[in-house]
Amino acid sequence: MTNQFPTQARVVIVGGGIIGCSVAYHLTKLGWTDVVLLEQGQLSGGTTWHAAGLVGQLRSHSNMTSLIKYSTQLYGELEAETGLATGWKNxxxxxxxxxxxxxxxxxxxxxxxxxxxxxxxxxxxxxxxxxxxxxxxxxxxxxxxxxxDGKANPTDLTQSLAKGARNGGAKIIERVRVTGISQRNGVACGVETDRGNIAAEIVVNCAGQWARKVGLMCGVSVPLHxxxxxxxxxxxxxxxxxxxxxxxxxxxxxxxxxxxxxxxxxxxxxxxxxxxxxxxxxxxxxxxxxxxxxxxxxxxxxxxxxxxxxxxxxxxxxxxxxxxxTPDNNFLLGEAPELKNFYVGAGFNSMGIASAGGAGRALAEWIVNAAPTMDLWPVDIRRFAPFNNNPRWLHDRVKETLGLHYAMPWPNRELDTARPFRRSPLYDRLAARGACFGSKMG
Ligand SMILES: Cc1cc2nc3c(=O)[nH]c(=O)nc-3n(C[C@H](O)[C@H](O)[C@H](O)COP(=O)(O)OP(=O)(O)OC[C@H]3O[C@@H](n4cnc5c(N)ncnc54)[C@H](O)[C@@H]3O)c2cc1C
CATH class of the missing domain: 3.30.9.10 (D-Amino Acid Oxidase, subunit A, domain 2)
Incomplete structure (x- = not known):
């Protein structure tokens, strides 16, 4: 094996938390072995390492439940495959x-x-x-x-996924910071790093709480705070x-x-x-x-x-x-509408450990098939508009988002924060008559 820094790859993944490692693992399982994952520090050192490690399948969207159901299966089998413990306990x-x-x-x-x-x-x-x-x-x-349901050790799980990805051919390189995204005619074509450039067919932004900033490098909205x-x-x-x-x-x-x-x-x-x-x-x-x-x-x-x-x-x-x-407590997955071949897997609203197996597989399948393989609309990044990426708007909204986990999901529930944002010319007159307002696209 050579230690030379790669200059090209089919897929470059930015971020070595549990999500980036799961995407790399599942890409190699699907036969895409020319994968490079870049981590600015050490694997899991961002948010993943301090997670409590709860893996619960009960979710308000049935497809999110089915993603986590797959996670529980994978976490139960991974140690036997890679030889690295995951701390999974059913x-x-x-x-x-x-x-x-x-x-x-x-x-x-x-x-x-x-x-x-x-x-x-x-x-x-x-x-x-x-x-x-x-x-x-x-x-x-x-x-x-x-x-x-069960619990796992987030750092061990990440290392185990990374080992599985390496066994499948992926290169995982720590202490490399992505500083720019290369694009040509509206298509992502590689990354710039503090160790040189890498040309790529596909770039995947799994940069956790830094993902908004990585998106801004190439004009892509990644609305998270x-x-x-x-x-x-x-x-x-x-x-x-x-x-x-x-x-x-x-x-x-x-x-x-x-x-x-x-x-x-x-x-x-x-x-x-x-x-x-x-x-x-x-x-x-x-x-x-x-x-x-x-x-x-x-x-x-x-x-x-x-x-x-x-x-x-x-x-x-x-x-x-x-x-x-994120603004609605669901994560962000899929190809960014602003830039072809630039994918995002971020904004996990404190369910990244539970979701990583299923979300990593879903994103890998989306990349390989150039289309999602199941209904992922609740987490599809295209559900948001550019205004959702406004930092002040996001700041006000996440005050409420975190609490939504355990809030009563009343039918027709409207979120209270970061509004009113856009108002009709009749707003004041309707408010004066005691109208009750809903919100769509701000
Ligand atoms: C207190 C706490 C408890 C939690 N408990 C649970 C739980 O019980 N169950 C659960 O499911 N979830 C839980 N979570 C949530 C879970 O930890 C996260 O959802 C998950 O770790 C997110 O993983 P990630 O890979 O998206 O992000 P990260 O782990 O942050 O990984 C992103 C990586 O990208 C790297 N990166 C960023 N920018 C660049 C760049 N420019 N170049 C190269 N690399 C870059 C970062 O260094 C980082 O390592 C908890 C979170 C917290 C804070």
Whole structure:
């Protein structure tokens, strides 16, 4: 093998987080072996390394559920293929409901997940308590149980995908920064880097929270904005064991998983804290943000309701890391409408570990077939317009997006932030008469 820096490749992938590595892995599986992946730091050192590693299949769009169903299969098999552990544990997961309305939502998503072949049971609070004895259940209406869900170690999983990609012929090169995208007549044709140029037929932007900036290098809108995202890790808690399922309590905005006999507890607060307004530092590698207990308070209060033992538990570590969020809480996938042969896989709204297997395969198939192989409209990058890439608009919107994870998905729900944006000439008169407004394309 030569260490010479390549000057051409069929596909160049920008970014060595879990998404870029999964795209490289799946391209080689489809027989496209002339793939180069460039990472400005070390693999997984962006956002991937500090993820909690929950892999849950229950999603509001059935095709997103089916992508994650594939992820669970892949994560269960990858170690045997590559010889590198992934930390995958098929511990199952529970989602509990505090209200009758929430239970209706859980039953509806359960029906839709079943249609995708996902194993799921609707269970009583008593059955939930048997599966998760550490929690208080007196205020619960019911729960759903997904035996196929699990958790993984995000860094190990990324390394395992990278090894699989290398075994398939891909070249993965760390400490190379992409500084420009070459294009000719509206078609991407390579990248410029701090180590030289590489000509390519296809360029894939998997640059995580830097993906908006990489898009701007070639006039492509990648509407995402970072927000702070937090969880704590506790010391040992009695009754918490390695096989304890993942547990989500969406009415309390929180989730739990076992780690070394203690609990990881994090969540999605309704009013999030955007980050990186002056640009994302290039050298933000294996880095965290300062603890913010004020922002975390609403999650902590709810966690104490669900797991009263937390009041006595030692908090061993506070993780606060930035993650990229999009205007509608769905990720960005596919060929950019502004530039042919330039693909994007970014903006994973804190579900990048769960989605990486399925999204990586879907994007690789999209590249190889020059068209998506399933209905991916909820995540298709073409659903957004240039105004969605406005940084002030994005900043205001992601305050709400992060909290959408566990918000009640009421029918006809309208988002409240970053509006009014565009108004009809009659707006003031309609408002004066008490009109109720919806929003389409701003
Ligand atoms: C606190 C926290 C908890 C989370 N928990 C979960 C969870 O339980 N389950 C789950 O599914 N998800 C979770 N997530 C979300 C998950 O971590 C992300 O969605 C996922 O890691 C995104 O992966 P990525 O590959 O898109 O981005 P990254 O991992 O950031 O990878 C992008 C890479 O691109 C590189 N790059 C950028 N610009 C350039 C350039 N110009 N040239 C070369 N390389 C470049 C970066 O260095 C970086 O390594 C969590 C996130 C946070 C912050």
């Amino acid at each position: 511990c199952g997961s529970l989602s509990v409901a505090r209200t009758a309305d929430r239970m209706t939502v859980l039953k509806r998503t359960a029906a839709s997940a079943r249609a995708q072949g996902v194993d799921i049971d609707v269970i009583s609070p008593k059955e939930a308590a048997d599966l998760w004895p550490v929690m208080a259940t007196d205020d619960l209406v019911g729960a759903v149980w997904l035996p196929g 970072s927000a702070e995202h937090m969880y704590i890790v506790t010391g040992r808690i009695e009754g918490v064991h390695p096989d304890l399922p993942v547990m989500r309590d969406p009415d309390g905005f929180i989730y739990f998983k076992e780690e070394v006999g203690g609990l990881v507890m994090g969540g999605f607060e309704p009013h999030a804290k955007p980050w990186g307004m002056n640009g994302i530092p290039e050298n933000f590698e294996f880095a965290l943000l300062p603890d913010d207990w004020d922002q975390f308070e609403i999650l902590m209060e709810n966690a104490l309701v669900r797991v009263p033992q937390l009041a006595e538990a030692e908090v061993k570590k506070f993780y606060n890391g930035p993650e990229s969020f």
